[in-house]
Amino acid sequence: MEYPKIYLALDNCFALKRWVEPETWLPLIKDLGYTSIQASYDNEFDMLYNTKEYIDSWLERLTVAEKQYGAKVQSFYSGYQTYRTSGLAHPDRRVVNSIVEGWIKPAVKIAGERNADMGFALHGIPENIMQDPEKYRECHEKLYRIYSDIGEYARKNGQVHVCVEAMYSPHHTPWTIEGTKEFLKNIYSLDGNAIYTTVDIGHMTGQHKFRKPEKEAIEKSLFNHPIKGYCPLWLGSDSAYAIWMMRLLENWIRNRQS
Structure with missing residues (x-):
């Protein structure tokens, strides 16, 4: 069996509000011995509240810092900013379109141009939908189509691996191992566009509260x-x-x- 080559990377979330520019947090991470980095959109690099001019400047400064210190951002990931919206599961399609066009597609383009991957947790299912089996089914069918289209866009714009973070409660799907398998399979079955997953072991601490009883x-x-x-x-x-x-x-x- 051939095992994949795995690199240990460090997320820059620790730098929030303290080291807010690439040339400040990147050398700190390199000093800790890491050359692979996951950059959080939360650290002053989010399309929801930054201008395109700033984003472009940020990326230029990141390139300079990577070359200067010998470390590279291998992936970008969303954090608390985007956790605060039901996002792609919002009942109003205008919200969904805004997230896709204003956040996801620009993020994919950036990742593709930098030969990096990206991920997020960008949907939360509203309670009234959770309580209605038919609405719940319809919501997931819409999500599968949305994610399939995202997977296609990512494939055509740099072969970016887009990861959906496995969460820790029922309204943040997928939140179980079997549910994650089903989630990814249903997306891929539509048009053969792959979406991947990210396992956050910290999310497992609360999952016992939602175990189905015997x-x-x-x-x-x-x-x-x-x-x-x-x-x-x-x-x-x-x-x-x-x-x-x-x-x-x-x-x-x-x-x-x-």
Whole structure:
């Protein structure tokens, strides 16, 4: 078996609001012994709040710093700025178009020109859609098409690997291993345009809160949990919690009568 060659890189998020120019944070990273860098769009390099003139200047200064210090930005990644929007899953197509045209496509072009890759977490599913199976299905079908088109654009503009970050809660899909496999497969199945994933091990710390309970655990919660209206399990939708509450009340009444 031939294993891929892997480089250890350092993200420049530590530099936020302190070292805000390429010529200030890049030598710090090189001094730590890293020659491969992941640059966060959050560190004064985001298309949502910076002008094109500034972005162009930033990239020129980055090139100078890379040559001067012998380190290279291998990938660009989004952070908290873009986490604050439902983005590509927004019900209003105008928001989606704005994100695609104003953020993603410029980011892909930049990455392609610099022989770098990029990634983001740019969709969050609104609660009313989460609670409706049909709307949830339709939302994901739209997402698959959007991401397939992004994958095509990335392929045609420098063979950029676009990565979607695996998140940690149900409304930030994909958020499980199997869900990630399904997510990537469904995108690729449309037109053969690949989208990749990024595994953030820090996101795994909270996923246990959303594990689907076994049947035995549900039965136990119905008979052993006090009548407080609080379910100790994660059941997903509001309708599932409503059914649980109804069964809990039925058991409580039955026990009171016996």
